[in-house]
Amino acid sequence: MKVGGVLRWRRVWIAALVLSLAPAAFADRSADSKAASDAPAGDADARPAPTRIWSRAKTTWIYEKPEKGHWRERLGYVRLGTSVKLKSAKPVRGAGCSKGFYQVEPEGYVCLDRTSALSGDSRYLRGMQLVAPLGGTLPFHYALSNRAPMYRRLPTPEEWQHAERYMGKPGSFGPQSWGNRGHEKLAEVRAIQAKDKLPWFLADGGSIAHAHEKKLVRRTIPLGSMLAYTKSFRYDGRTWLLSADGSVVPADRVRPYRESKFHGVQLGGAVKLPIAWMRASEKPEYVRGDDGSFKATGNSWAVRTEVGLESVEAQTSGKQSYLPTRARDAKGRRLWIAESDATVARRRDKLPYGIAKTDKWLIVSITEGTLVAYEGLRSVFATLVIPGAGGPPRKGVPPLKTSSSPMGRFRIQMKHRAAMMTPDPKEPRRFWIADVPDTQYFDPPYALHTAFWHQSFGERMSAGCINLSPRDGRTLFAWTDPQLPAGWNGVQSGRGMGKGTIVIIVR
Numbered sequence: 001m002k003v004g005g006v007l008r009w010r011r012v013w014i015a016a017l018v019l020s021l022a023p024a025a026f027a028d029r030s031a032d033s034k035a036a037s038d039a040p041a042g043d044a045d046a047r048p049a050p051t052r053i054w055s056r057a058k059t060t061w062i063y064e065k066p067e068k069g070h071w072r073e074r075l076g077y078v079r080l081g082t083s084v085k086l087k088s089a090k091p092v093r094g095a096g097c098s099k100g101f102y103q104v105e106p107e108g109y110v111c112l113d114r115t116s117a118l119s120g121d122s123r124y125l126r127g128m129q130l131v132a133p134l135g136g137t138l139p140f141h142y143a144l145s146n147r148a149p150m151y152r153r154l155p156t157p158e159e160w161q162h163a164e165r166y167m168g169k170p171g172s173f174g175p176q177s178w179g180n181r182g183h184e185k186l187a188e189v190r191a192i193q194a195k196d197k198l199p200w201f202l203a204d205g206g207s208i209a210h211a212h213e214k215k216l217v218r219r220t221i222p223l224g225s226m227l228a229y230t231k232s233f234r235y236d237g238r239t240w241l242l243s244a245d246g247s248v249v250p251a252d253r254v255r256p257y258r259e260s261k262f263h264g265v266q267l268g269g270a271v272k273l274p275i276a277w278m279r280a281s282e283k284p285e286y287v288r289g290d291d292g293s294f295k296a297t298g299n300s301w302a303v304r305t306e307v308g309l310e311s312v313e314a315q316t317s318g319k320q321s322y323l324p325t326r327a328r329d330a331k332g333r334r335l336w337i338a339e340s341d342a343t344v345a346r347r348r349d350k351l352p353y354g355i356a357k358t359d360k361w362l363i364v365s366i367t368e369g370t371l372v373a374y375e376g377l378r379s380v381f382a383t384l385v386i387p388g389a390g391g392p393p394r395k396g397v398p399p400l401k402t403s404s405s406p407m408g409r410f411r412i413q414m415k416h417r418a419a420m421m422t423p424d425p426k427e428p429r430r431f432w433i434a435d436v437p438d439t440q441y442f443d444p445p446y447a448l449h450t451a452f453w454h455q456s457f458g459e460r461m462s463a464g465c466i467n468l469s470p471r472d473g474r475t476l477f478a479w480t481d482p483q484l485p486a487g488w489n490g491v492q493s494g495r496g497m498g499k500g501t502i503v504i505i506v507r
Contacts, residue, residue: 049089050118052487053102054125055080057115062108062488064495066094066101075108075497079418079489081128083120084110106485107496127201127208131230131244133435133489137470138259139418140228140244140435142452144187145221146173148253150243153213154202154235160250163217170252173223180224182461185454187255194239194251196231208246218247219429226453227254228418228434244435260455262304263471264371264383273347273379274309276323276337278302279369279458283341286322287333293317294336297329301337304384304457312346314339343458345370345382352409352504360481361502362448364466366392366405369458371466373479381475384457386467391460392507399446403463405505410442412480412500416490437470438477442503449473466505 053060055078062084064073078084084104091100097111102118104110112118120126133139147167155163164170176184207213221227227249231242239251265271282300289295294317301307307325314321321339329335348363355361357376364371366387373381390402399406416439422432437450448466450473457469468476477484482497484490493500 050086050102051089052083052085052118052120053078053104053110053112054083054117054120055115056117056122056125059490060110060115062104062110063101064108066092066097066103066109068094068096068111072492073495074492075495076485076488076491078110078116078487079133081125082132082487082489084485084487105487123201123211124209127199127246130199130201131242131246133418134230137474138450138452139437140230141232141241142257142434143192143227143229143241143251143254144184144257144453145223145225145227146171146253146255147223148221148227148249150218150221150245150247150249152207152209152215152218152247153205154240154248155216157236159216160238164250164253167253170250173255176224182456183224183226183453184255185456186257186260186452188258189255192232192239192241192251192254192256194232194234196233196242198233198235199231199242202235202248219427221249221254222429222431225428225431226433257452259452260469261471262384262455262457262469264381264469264475265306266381267379272308273345273372273382274312275306275345275382276309276325276342277304277306277345277370277384277458278337278341279304279343279384280456283337285329286336286338287329288315288322288336294320294322297335299329301341304455306382307335307337309344310334312344343368343370343384345372347379348372348374348377351377354409355502359502360479361504362476362480363504363506364405365506366407366460367507369460371468371472371476373476381479383468383472385472386451386454386457386462387460387505388464389461390464399464405462405464405466406443406446407505407507408443410503410505412440412442412448412482412493412503413444414441414490414492415439415477415480415482415484417477417484418489438468438473440477440480442500448476448503 060078062075064075087103087105094101099112101109101111110116149163201208205212228244229241233240241249241251243249278301282303284296285299286294286296307327310324310326314323322336323339325335327335361374369384371383371385372379388403388405390404393399393404418435418437419439420434421436422428424430439447439449441447446465450470451467480501482491482493491497
């Protein structure tokens with residue numbers, strides 16, 4: 001599932017890509033086991049019946065049946081620190097789970113084991129609730145690391161000066177590697193404002209796992225890696241960020257991202273295909289004279305704006321061809337766009353083989369940089385995307401080697417509301433992008449996913465995945481199948497969750 005910039009070493013990265021389904025646990029397993037309990041303390045008979053089951057590990061799997069079977073029998077999972085509603089408070093016996101399985105909404109079973117708890121009252125789980133995904137288009141706030149420490153607890157000024165002594169002056173940053181330069185397109189050099197109160201677990205030298213934390217630095221976020229956070233607050237004269245894994249990061253060592261406002265168009269009624277977009281830069285408007293020649297009006301179509309086309313039949317004048325739009329100028333004259341300036345999403349009049357009249361399906365054009373969503377033959381949504389930088393795959397060459405998006409027909413296999421991307425096989429150390437939103441695998445490691453770090457939509461620059469804007473990523477994630485149930489962070493197609501939406505990628 002990859003990322004949006006073009007890294008020279010990305011081929012190796014994608015080939016070795018390991019998906020961390022949720023943030024790594026902040027504390028070690030033994031500390032978490034002590035902090036979290038399966039039920040509130042006290043007389044067992046006096047305990048209220050549980051209504052939810054909580055995740056206290058990277059992933060808490062939801063199984064189709066009350067048994068730990070093959071991975072294909074997993075329906076989805078719950079994210080660390082979040083919970084899902086129970087259908088029944090009574091456990092069910094099943095293979096591989098000594099404490100029993102609990103049936104959850106809307107279906108499936110969770111084993112009560114070291115990955116789960118029937119109460120969210122432990123210190124660790126109560127703290128993790130402060131870093132649970134936010135509502136809205138993006139599940140977190142995001143920032144680009146200038147090389148920043150991730151502290152387990154809040155340091156004193158003397159401690160942070162020592163820990164950061166080799167990182168340069170706060171607010172400074174070095175150049176990105178050649179392939180990572182696209183990752184800073186939406187990163188801003190500005191101060192992050194403190195908007196929240198000091199998280200309760202950080203008071204008096206505490207961390208999310210311990211009331212008195214002895215260790216200080218958990219790890220360092222490398223230059224160019226990306227941080228997901230939920231809170232910003234002041235402490236000892238400095239602004240701090242509460243990371244999605246429960247650690248704290250100095251705000252003056254990251255650059256916050258601004259959110260791209262680009263989005264596609266809902267289709268229906270007068271808004272219909274074909275549609276042209278202006279990608280990369282603004283493009284001139286033209287009108288046609290009585291003699292059939294075309295001349296520029298002096299006005300331009302703004303970059304990444306869309307305009308409906310009357311048809312895709314171009315009219316040639318001299319060495320240039322022009323497409324008729326449905327737009328008119330103040331004098332009522334039809335406006336035209338140079339065919340070479342437009343990237344066009346065309347309407348499909350025939351269902352692809354094997355797709356029924358009621359099926360949902362997506363079609364992506366690598367060369368045009370467009371995506372259109374259909375329900376049968378009815379087009380419902382269209383937008384610009386970012387395909388692989390390598391363009392269409394080369395015959396006999398694996399797409400991974402050329403940073404190309406694969407061509408063919410696929411189905412969405414797994415959906416994640418937020419998932420970390422990293423080349424590291426265990427805890428990320430060398431490079432990572434935290435909690436990439438609305439990720440939909442269709443041919444692992446390839447996926448549709450939101451890219452919050454740039455907005456070069458319509459251009460080819462990803463490592464092979466199909467990048468979407470935040471709003472488009474959210475729109476398509478909610479539209480495609482399987483649907484993500486409330487409380488779940490990931491859902492797998494097949495079994496009880498139904499087939500995944502068809503994804504067709506063409507040249």
